[in-house]
Amino acid sequence: MGVKRRRQVPARPEPGAELLTAAGLHLAVGGRELLSGVDLVVRAGEVLALLGPNGAGKSTLLSVLAGDVPPSSGTVLLGGRPLGDHRPAELALHRALLPQSAALSFPFPAGEVVRMGRAPWAGTAAEAEDDEAVAAALAATDSTAFVDRPFTALSGGERARVALARVLAQRTALLLLDEPTAALDLRHQELVLQVARDRARAGDAVVVVLHDLSLAAAYADRIVLLADGRTVADGPVAEVLDAPLLSRVYAHPVEVFPHPGTGTPLVVPAR
Structure with a gap:
C-alpha cells in the first residue's frame, strides 16, 4: 500500500503582490449584461472596497472573482493561473468567500x-x-x-x-466579503472592518462589498466604484469619494466632509 502524500500549504504572498487580476469581465444572464468589461487587480496587504448602488454588480463581481460564477468572457487569474485551472479543494486554500446570507x-x-x-x-x-x-x-x-x-x-x-x-x-490569503456589516450593530460593524484591516496589515488581501461609504472611507485602502455593471472609478479613497461623482452614480446629491479629527472623508446625503 502506497503512502498518502500530504498536500502542500500555499506560500504566503509577498507584500504588494498581485493575488488576483481580472480583465475584461463580461457576464450576461437572461439577455441582461450584469458585468460589462470590468478590470480589477487585488494586491496583498490591502483592503479593497467595492461600492455602488443596488444592482451595480458588486455581489455579481465578487461571485465571479471567487470562481463561483464563470464570466461570459474575460479572464480571472489567481496567483497568476486562470481561476478555472484550480480544483475546488485547491481554490479553498487560496480564497475564502463570505456570501450575503449564511x-x-x-x-x-x-x-x-x-x-x-x-x-x-x-x-x-x-x-x-x-x-x-x-x-x-x-x-x-x-x-x-x-x-x-x-x-x-x-x-x-x-x-x-x-x-x-x-x-x-x-x-486564506484572499478574503472576499459580501456585505459583512449588513446585519450588525454599530459596534460590530467597526469590529468587522477592523478585523479586515488587521488581516490586510498581516499581509492578506481583503475585498469587501459595502453600502456604508463612510465605513469604506475609514477602513479601505482603495475603492472600486461600480454602476450598471461597469467600473466608474478605481483609486484611493479620497479620489473616488468625490461628491459630484457620487451624486451622479447614486442619483442623489451627497456631500463629503473631512472628519474633524482624522481627515477621513464622511459621506452624507444632502437633505
Missing part, C-alpha cells in the same frame, strides 16, 4: 460551523492549527460566548459574526 438548516453548534472553515486544510501540515484557528476566529468576531449554541437559534447579527468567523478560520 443559510444553514441544521442546528450545528456555532463552534462547529466555524470549524467547517478548516475543512480545506485536512491532510496538510496546517491541520495542526485547527483548534487555534477556530478559537482565534471566534474571539476576533466576538462570538466565543455562543460557541455551543445552535446556529439556527442565533440572531441575524450573531449568525453573521459566526459566518465571518468561519471565513477567518479558513486562513
